[in-house]
Amino acid sequence: MSEYEDFLKLLSSQTQQAYSLLQRLDEELSMPNIPMPIMGSEIFWDNIAEYNGWRLQQNMITQHARILDNNNVRVAWGSLKAMQKAMGKMILESRKRDVNYQTESQNRLSAMDELKKLKELYDIGALTQNEFEEKKAVLMNRI
Numbered sequence: 001m002s003e004y005e006d007f008l009k010l011l012s013s014q015t016q017q018a019y020s021l022l023q024r025l026d027e028e029l030s031m032p033n034i035p036m037p038i039m040g041s042e043i044f045w046d047n048i049a050e051y052n053g054w055r056l057q058q059n060m061i062t063q064h065a066r067i068l069d070n071n072n073v074r075v076a077w078g079s080l081k082a083m084q085k086a087m088g089k090m091i092l093e094s095r096k097r098d099v100n101y102q103t104e105s106q107n108r109l110s111a112m113d114e115l116k117k118l119k120e121l122y123d124i125g126a127l128t129q130n131e132f133e134e135k136k137a138v139l140m141n142r143i
Helices: 003-013 015-025 080-123 129-142
Strands: 045-051 054-059 065-068 073-078
Touching: 045 080, 054 080, 065 080, 073 080, 080 129
Parallel strands: none
Antiparallel strands: 045 054, 054 065, 065 073
């Protein structure tokens, strides 16, 4: 009998042992998911990690894991190892977006400061109108 046949046999009779076999077959198993609100039962789940309202939880009985968004909607489930990996990727992507947003904001502020200085140079006659308009167009693209 193959391990998969053993798994199917155990699945019908002993859930915990079946899940242990499943863990051995694939340590990083991520199951297909239909995002749906959880139906309570928080009593059976331990919070393993939390980030910006997202939670990684592990079931105390079956030991499988899930990721919930800040609206208590399950967005992924599978083995703990797979969900830790998925949560790690989510955190990294979120941090990259935050850094990109901050960089873009700083670039816009810098361009606005340069535009103010450019206007001052134009007002005191240090730049011609054509020079001012050309440089202004470049800066406006950065804002």
